[in-house]
Amino acid sequence: MAPIHVLHGQPTPEELATVLAVVQARAAAAQAAADAARLAGVGPASPWNDRARLLRPTLHPGVNAWRTAGWAR
Template identity: 80%
Template sequence: MAPIQVLHGQPNPEELATVLAVVQARAAAAQAAAQAAGRAGGPATPWNDRATRLRPALRPGPDAWRTSAWAH
């Protein structure tokens, strides 16, 4: 964080602490929003949809015990 200078006035320690707390909270919120936007990755497409990497559900049927070990 860049250094903060008081250019006008004579704030007491409580006022200065309040201003710094607000500035830090706003900076943390902006950073969290930027990280959340980076994780979102945009809309799901067949290329970035993680559900396509999951194994499909097993369905019982003839010879299901044998085919359950096959790679899909």
């Protein structure tokens, strides 16, 4: 775990311990979820199943774009 630096204020040891416990618990939960997903075989969606590829691509007009707008693609 990376070192933690207090930038503002003067936390008491109890406050600092509480914050560190919460951060550590969140990190452990995220790691457990990632491990469970890996064991279950759940991974990122296949590009073939990605519905975003059916959307119109982003237009990037350039020089003389108005002239070529009516050309067949």
